[in-house]
Amino acid sequence: MQHIELDIPFAPRISPDLETARARNLEWLTSTGLLTSAENQAxxxxxxxxxxxxxxxxxxxGDDLVLGVQGQSFFFFFDDLFDGHLGTDPVSTYAICHEMAALAHRSPxxxxxxxxxxxxxxxxxxWTRAQEGMSDAWKARTARHWAEYFLSYAAEAVNRKSGTVLDVDGYLRLRRHAIGAQPVLDTTERCGHFEAPAALHESTCMRQLRDLTCEVVILANDLSSLEKDEANGEPNNIILLLLREHHYKxxxxxxxxxxxxxxxxxRFQLLSLEVGRLCRALELPLRERESAARFVEANRVCMRGNYDWGRATGRYDRTGVQYVRESPRIEDRVSVV
Incomplete structure (x- = not known):
């Protein structure tokens, strides 16, 4: 479903250091043992x-982009853990995800x-590298988002085991955590060496703005991953939910x-204007207003970047689905050291 058009009217952007980061990421994955064969590397x-x-x-x-690429690698390897039998075992899934959430909240x-x-x-x-140079407020907020991301997999495992099929609203509420866009947005600040004001991050306006970004990412990803979800027997995809809930074609x-x-x-466009009004109401200095504007732009970049990537990646084609089913390294990633 990668050819479906969505109206995401933000300019595409990309780092000029892509190829260097790609090479360094492959070296890192090989050194950690996450990629062990030429076939899986390809x-x-x-x-x-x-x-x-x-x-x-x-x-x-440089190192900032390499850190960002490492984070993206982790998201997808972690997600693949739960596409097999583990994803229908709530007890085992909770044990893994509870440990990950505890790691997120521990001090470095x-x-x-x-x-x-x-x-x-x-x-x-x-995570240890990501925290370098960041404020306590950033660390607490980002740890919370990582923990919510990890624990959402436990909720999804319970739903699979019980046969629970969510309605559209319930699905979006859960997937806002599971899609991983919140930690991505936090990492934007780390990779860009800036932080939007903590008070602004906790405002209703900014929370709604971030939720909208997450939902746009969800909608785009579900279009792209429909074949993968069907192959894995995953009923909770926005297209499949709409087919069932509203009897759509x-x-x-x-x-x-x-x-x-x-x-x-x-709605996002309206809220982005509200952020400017909040900055004025809080009488924020110029540097903090500029950081707030950078973070709003990061949300635009997230939506557009995810959409453009989803239309070109091999993650959701037939080969990508086959990798999820057959990867010999899945069990090794959760075996006790």
Whole structure:
């Protein structure tokens, strides 16, 4: 479904350091043992995750972009853990996700919580690097978003095991955490070496703005991943939900997703103006107003970058689906060290 058009009226942007970051990311994945064969390396490169990170973080270069690419790699390897039997085992899924959430909330020098499986070690190294130079407010907010991301997989496993099929509103509420866009937006600040004011981040306006970004990413991804979700027996995809809930034909469901996207973009545009008004009301200095504007732009970049990547990646084609089903390294990523 990668050819479906969505109206996301923001200019595409991409980091000029893409190719260097791609090469360094492949070296890193090989050194960590996440990629162990030429075949899986080729499949991974077909996903174009370095391209996705370069679109999410277009101002980042060097180590900053490499950090962003590492984060994107983790998202997809972690997500693949739950496409097999593990995704229907709530007890095992909760144990993994509870550990990951605890790691997110521990201090960088703490030894009280230690990772017990290889992929957790990989993420903790990334998370430790991501916190360098960031404020306590950023660390707390980003840890919260990571924990919500991890624990959403436990909720999804319960739904699969129980046969629960969500309605559209319930699905979007859950997927706002599971899609991973919140940590991506936080990482924009880390890779760009700026922070929007903490008070602004906690405002209703900014929270709504971020939620809209997440939902636009969800809608675009569900269009792209429909074949993958059907192959894995995953009923909770926005297209499949609309087919069941409203008895749409496929074309009608696609039209509905396009309209849902337009509505969310329109609301986002209005809220972005509200951010400027809030900055004036809070009497923020110029530097903080500029950081707020950069963060609003990061949301635009996230929506557009995800959409452009989704139309070109091999992640959701037949080869990408086959990798999810057959990857020999899935169990190794959750085995106890």
């Amino acid at each position: 499949r991974y490169l077909g996903w174009n995750l370095a391209d996705l990170a370069a679109r999410f973080y277009p101002d980042a270069v 020098d703490s030894r009280l919580v230690q990772p017990t499986f290889p992929l957790a070690h990989v993420w903790l190294d990334h 496929l074309g009608e469901a696609i039209d509905a997703v396009q309209e849902m996207t337009r509505q969310r973009i329109s």
